Amino acid sequence: MADFVMEARNVYKTYSIKKIKKGDAACNVPVKHQVEAVKNVSLQIRKGDIKLIFGPSGSGKSTFLRCMAMLDIPDKGEIYLGDECLTAPGADLNKARARIGFVFQHIYLFRHLTALGNVELALRQVLKLPKEEARKRALDALNEVKVSDCINKYPAQMSGGQAQRVGIARAIARNPDIILLDEPTSALDPELTGEVIDTLRDLAKEGTTMLIVSHEMPFAREVAEEMIFYDEGKVVETGPPSLFFNAPNTDRAKQFMTRIINRTTRE
């Protein structure tokens, strides 16, 4: 029996993007640009842990999270889900992803399916549940995130907050070992973030294992056991929320916290 629900060992990920080099207006040349998004990052998560990754945008947090779910394949290093090494050749990634819930920043609901259809699909196709049972579990999950009123609505007919809660229902309906959440509130109107945060708070109370990329500081303070400050592809500092809210050790974290706390109080 593995100690950790999930573990990342010395993970590296570099990707290249094409940037338009500003030059002569008529001949802007796309230049390949290497982004080192994840540089030697390790992380362990135990059952029931709630860990929160935060840091400047563009620092590679999302890429790291996507590597954890093997939605991006790491260049180097290992990802473990329990005892199983997902980066080993021949690992069954579909089976592994069925045990990992993933919530996207931009929600990514299946646009042609209703809320119920979104949650049901994987229950039917991945877990191969019979129709009635899949429906029941999907309804339970939707109920849990309090969107029972829009089970028959399509994504384009929901508010951002409703859609993201359906996204969370889709992730939890399979009873995954862990849920990875990539800035689940940052694409929403400030008014709507509250309802999504409430949902996450409920999940936290139930002891759901979660790794969250987020800048919702009051929420972090309340539920996170550990906060991970991430910058330029690396983990700069880790510690309990009290450390970051009082006196982070590194200057970079200090600077960042000051800015975030100022912003929050101004609001």
Add this chain to the structure above:
Amino acid sequence: MLEFLFNPMHQGWIVQGLFLTVEITLFGVLLGLGLGTLLAIGDIYGKKPVKAAIAVYVEIFRGSPLFVQLFLAVYTVPTILNLQIDHAILAFLVFGLNSAGYQKGYVKGAMETILDDQMQAGLSTGMSKIQTLRYVILPQAYRIVIPSWTNEFCSLTKSTATLGYLGFMDLVGAGLAIKGSNYEILPVWIVIGAIYFVWITGFAKIMDVIYEKKRIPGVELAMQS
């Protein structure tokens, strides 16, 4: 002037011709859709040699006259290989293969507008790539493709007019046969043209209705762009 319409034999030819035209276009356009979808998937996910083969395929069928393709398939190839195959089946295959060359582009274009986020979403729930294509990507791509597909149908139907000149008894073949019975030719072609018009317009209207019905609720024009 229209007395040929009251000749039972001529009526029979026209009905027979209409039947062949409808049959070949419908099967052709459906085969084109199925094969076009496979080509689109191969072009998106295939390795380099697969992509190259698909590109050659598409260019051959798009770049050469349909008449030549039909002639080769119906007369030359069976003779060389000494095969006895129903000409209608060969013609239907040529139309399907030809249409696939065009439809690959429509389906690929539609898939690419939704592929990025929807594929990730599908994989994240534990579905395989194939399951995600089957249950998430293609149902959405086919909705987007309906208007292009309707155009393809109209265009393909008219392309089948070539068949009459290759000795098939399609609508044009029926026209040619009636012309052979010494009738005034213009009314014959007008009637044949009108039959094409009714069939094509009617079918296109049905597709328009299906397109409206299949619209994803709440998604207005965004999906078409």
